[in-house]
Amino acid sequence: xxxxxxxxxxxxxxxxxxxxxxxxxxxxxxxxxxxxxxxxxxxxxxxxxxxxxxxxxxxxxxxxxxxxxxxxxxxxxxxxxxxxxxxxxxxxxxxxxxxxxxxxxxxxxxxxxxxxxxxxxxxxxxxxxxxxxxxxxxxxxxxxxxxxxxxxxxxxxxxxxxxxxxxxxxxxxxxxxxxxxxxxxxxxxxxxxxxxxxxxxxxxxxxxxxxxxxxxxxxxxxxxxxxxxxxxxxxxxxxxxxxxxxxxxxxxxxxxxxxxxxxxxxxxxxxxxxxxxxxxxxxxxxxxxxxxxxxxxx
DNA sequence: AATGGTGTCAACCGCTGTCGA
DNA sequence: ATCGACAGCGGTTGACACCAT
Numbered sequence: 001x002x003x004x005x006x007x008x009x010x011x012x013x014x015x016x017x018x019x020x021x022x023x024x025x026x027x028x029x030x031x032x033x034x035x036x037x038x039x040x041x042x043x044x045x046x047x048x049x050x051x052x053x054x055x056x057x058x059x060x061x062x063x064x065x066x067x068x069x070x071x072x073x074x075x076x077x078x079x080x081x082x083x084x085x086x087x088x089x090x091x092x093x094x095x096x097x098x099x100x101x102x103x104x105x106x107x108x109x110x111x112x113x114x115x116x117x118x119x120x121x122x123x124x125x126x127x128x129x130x131x132x133x134x135x136x137x138x139x140x141x142x143x144x145x146x147x148x149x150x151x152x153x154x155x156x157x158x159x160x161x162x163x164x165x166x167x168x169x170x171x172x173x174x175x176x177x178x179x180x181x182x183x184x185x186x187x188x189x190x191x192x193x194x195x196x197x198x199x200x201x202x203x204x205x206x207x208x209x210x211x212x213x214x215x216x217x218x219x220x221x222x223x224x225x226x227x228x229x230x231x232x233x234x235x236x237x238x239x240x241x242x243x244x245x246x247x248x249x250x251x252x253x254x255x256x257x258x259x260x261x262x263x264x265x266x267x268x269x270x271x272x273x274x275x276x277x278x279x280x281x282x283x284x285x286x287x288x289x290x291x292x293x294x295x296x297x298x
Numbered sequence: 299a300a301t302g303g304t305g306t307c308a309a310c311c312g313c314t315g316t317c318g319a
Numbered sequence: 320a321t322c323g324a325c326a327g328c329g330g331t332t333g334a335c336a337c338c339a340t
Contacts, residue, residue, distance in 0.1 A: 014309080014310075015308095015309075015310090016308070016309075017308085017309090051310085051311095052309075052310080055308085055310080056308090056309085059308075059309085060308075102307080102308075102309085103307085106307050106308085107306095107307095109306095109307095110305065111306095
């Protein structure tokens with residue numbers, strides 16, 4: 001289709017955000033919620049385009065964002081998800097609590113792709129690199145490895161150790177066969193969280209979902225009509241205030257959203273989570289991961 | 299101390315998909 | 320069926336920080 005850039009208007013600010021702009025944006029969203037990005041800047045008193053506001057909020061100002069200090073487990077999860085999903089950063093980020101697609105993308109490009117290369121793996125195909133290519137790449141990366149890790153270590157000093165990586169409810173997915181008004185799309189995405197707790201209403205954009213932990217059941221059954229029975233996710237909250245709640249969410253191929261509350265005081269959630277981590281770590285379960293990935297892409 | 303090379307990441311750009319008029 | 324508005328995605332850029340020389 002193509003149309004003029006949204007920031008082409010004369011007088012609009014570009015580049016880094018000032019603290020004052022951040023404050024204006026945060027205050028406006030706290031009072032009015034997310035969305036309506038086009039009209040938001042004017043109403044909030046910002047000389048920015050809506051797109052810029054949305055990006056700033058999504059990638060930086062959202063209260064549930066966890067920045068930096070990506071753990072080894074998260075590394076592993078990102079690599080595995082990338083091997084399944086490719087450069088679908090939004091989908092990958094949707095499975096890591098508090099991580100944004102931009103952060104995952106940057107982290108991939110600056111760290112993980114190099115890490116894979118140094119391990120002899122092609123970061124695009126996830127297949128083994130040939131020996132000559134590998135040697136050449138190692139030569140180059142060896143020179144830079146020190147600086148990267150050292151700087152990363154310094155940055156990490158002041159930060160708190162993150163939680164284990166969690167598997168997350170997908171962000172809203174465009175589905176041709178699934179048609180709802182814009183507002184309802186968000187509601188559907190939040191159905192599961194809304195059912196379990198009302199404390200996630202940080203904004204209209206479903207912020208609460210970033211604290212949701214999903215663990216797939218291991219005994220899925222695919223019906224003849226393509227529906228998946230038992231392809232559910234045990235869902236709990238990463239938020240310490242909500243560790244007493246979790247629920248089952250059926251994530252069928254037609255984006256059905258169902259929910260039931262389950263008790264959690266017996267630690268079954270933790271067990272299932274560990275079970276899922278095990279599943280992630282074993283290559284022979286690649287087939288499970290593949291079907292998991294397919295379920296995200298429908 | 300100065301300088302050039304490199305890494306990082308916030309922000310921008312261009313595009314696509316969806317929806318409603 | 321078409322078009323414009325809007326939201327969102329992935330690729331790219333550029334400013335800045337850091338490091339080696």
